Amino acid sequence: GQQVMQIPQYQHVQEGEDFTTYCNSSTTLSNIQWYKQRPGGHPVFLIQLVKSGEVKKQKRLTFQFGEAKKNSSLHITATQTTDVGTYFCAGHGSSNTGKLIFGQGTTLQVKP
């Protein structure tokens, strides 16, 4: 079945440093969604990418969708302590299913 993998599993950075997490799918995705889960919280939707090669920005966060629609990345510039949490990518394997498969997440720790 479809698998979504993320690396790294954990990342510790000093405040102000950049951070990147990578997401790879075993199958072509119709879209990719990114979620953030704060410690003790639930996943919260950040953004969705649909088109091949798409790039979207939200302030210090930059999201990319690969040309083959099988991989994606999230880059945070100049991390802040408020960025702490686990970032998940999730994808639909095909356009005729509502099933959303999540990666195992990348947990970001930021040292002030």
Added chain:
Amino acid sequence: DTGVSQNPRHKITKRGQNVTFRCDPISEHNRLYWYRQTLGQGPEFLTYFQNEAQLEKSRLLSDRFSAERPKGSFSTLEIQRTEQGDSAMYLCASSFAGENSPLHFGNGTRLTVT
């Protein structure tokens, strides 16, 4: 819009007992999802409904798990004859139909099987 509501927040049960969780989705949403999450892992898909129809169920889900959404509004997830391996956070989410609709998660029900 009060968000997705899940009850109870915590449930401790003894192995072999049955448990039932409830999820009230955002009222305008016609899709409802159940996920399971263990420490250090991403949400694992269990099943989802569109209105009252259960459209997909994970093959990993044993016969001990059953979910219902009888009137297309709230949903229940029942686990029969609980095992220690069932201990996890059970997350409910809702969305509009369509693959481009983001999921809105509830705060989850944390199950501990002793």
